Amino acid sequence: MTLSTTYAAVKMREWRKNNPGRADARERAHRLADPIKWQVKDAKTRAKVRGLEFNIRHEEIERPTYCPVIGIKLLYTSGRGNSHAPERATLDRTDSSKGYVSGNVRVISWRANKLKSDATFTEIYALYRYMEEHREF
Numbered sequence: 001m002t003l004s005t006t007y008a009a010v011k012m013r014e015w016r017k018n019n020p021g022r023a024d025a026r027e028r029a030h031r032l033a034d035p036i037k038w039q040v041k042d043a044k045t046r047a048k049v050r051g052l053e054f055n056i057r058h059e060e061i062e063r064p065t066y067c068p069v070i071g072i073k074l075l076y077t078s079g080r081g082n083s084h085a086p087e088r089a090t091l092d093r094t095d096s097s098k099g100y101v102s103g104n105v106r107v108i109s110w111r112a113n114k115l116k117s118d119a120t121f122t123e124i125y126a127l128y129r130y131m132e133e134h135r136e137f
Helices: 003-018 020-033 035-050 110-117 121-134
Strands: 089-093 105-109
Touching: 003 020, 035 089, 089 110, 105 110
Parallel strands: none
Antiparallel strands: 089 105
């Protein structure tokens, strides 16, 4: 980090402290303008904390209209106040063992991301078989 970057960060923190309402409104406006850009920024922080590789840029992320997993129309919002909306667009690492690297990140709905977040393929397949056997037409 350069001295000028450090100085700028200190000045920004000072401004935010002195202007809390304006700072929140400013951040909200930026997040609403391009939510995926901010999700990529947040992903960079998570990657650093978890020791994951990170090399994506928000410009390279495709922004589909519909969730490629469950087909619902995606809602591109900042996540403030509706972070668990099923249709909210979220970043997904296709292979969870890899970091946020090119080719491993896509946009899917929060619902699809939640469904795949802690289930194994075997569990999802077992659930599918169960539902297929017991569905009523």
